[in-house]
Amino acid sequence: MRVYLPCTLPALATAVKAGELGPAPLTGYAVTPALVEWYASGDTEELEYVALTEAARASLRMLAADLADGVEAPPRRVVIAAEVPDRSVSAGADLEERGRVRLADAIPMAKVAAVHVDDHEAIADVEAAVAALPAADAGDDDARFTVDGAEAHELMWYATQEIPDLLG
Template sequence: MRVYLPCTLPALARAVEAGELGPAPLTGYAVTPALTEWYASGDTEELEYVALTEAARASLRMLAADRADGVAAAPRRVVVAAEVPDGSASSGADLEERARVRLGAAVPMGKVAAVHIDDHYAAADIEAAVGALPASDDGDDDARFTVDGAEAHELMWYATQEIPDLLRSQDGQT
């Protein structure tokens, strides 16, 4: 089963050093029965894109949390795509997040299939979205528009062998 795990560049560096994404439990996003039922007309590729988009939203929140904790993190959303055994992810009944799953074990880096990350040109919009999150959560429509604007940027795909280069670069751009 393909699972999309929200991440940040500092968290990815820690995962590489540890050899796994964790600790468990981990929140991820995948093609769940609830997502398939809700998005009845979509094929597997479209459903995986929905799950990836949900993980990118969660990555934005992780980036904001890192910043609040004083962690220097480049304004890039990061999503790690991993293959986990069927049945290792459990989904809840939350209708707001139909793609959300919970993993009960850490994910070894050897199970990572790819990394998706914002290109450097998205930095200003991602930075603005991080700053607008609190007002957006309070119902401010202008702030919500700013946060939604981050989704206008497609995440770039990187093979696992490119992860060290991503981490070596000062701000996560190649």
């Protein structure tokens, strides 16, 4: 099963050094039965894009948490696409995030298929979105608009052999 895992560049560097994404359990996003039912008209590619987008939203929250913890993380959303055995994935019942899954095992870097990362042109919008998250969560429509502005940027696709260049 293809899963999309939210990440940040510092967390990706840590995973590369450790040789795996972990420790388990991990939260990811995938084409779940609930997502298929909710998005009935979509094909597999569209559904995978929805899961990728949900993971990018979670990456934005990870960036906010890093900032709150004093971690210097470049303001770029990161999503790791990996192939994992179906047996290690369980889908949740969260109606807000129908594609959310829980992974029971750490994921070896050898199972990573690609990495999706914001282009440098998205940095200002990602910074603004991270700053606006608390107000957006409190219901501020203008802040929600700012958070949505980060999603206007497509994540760039990187092959696994390009990861060292991303981190360099």
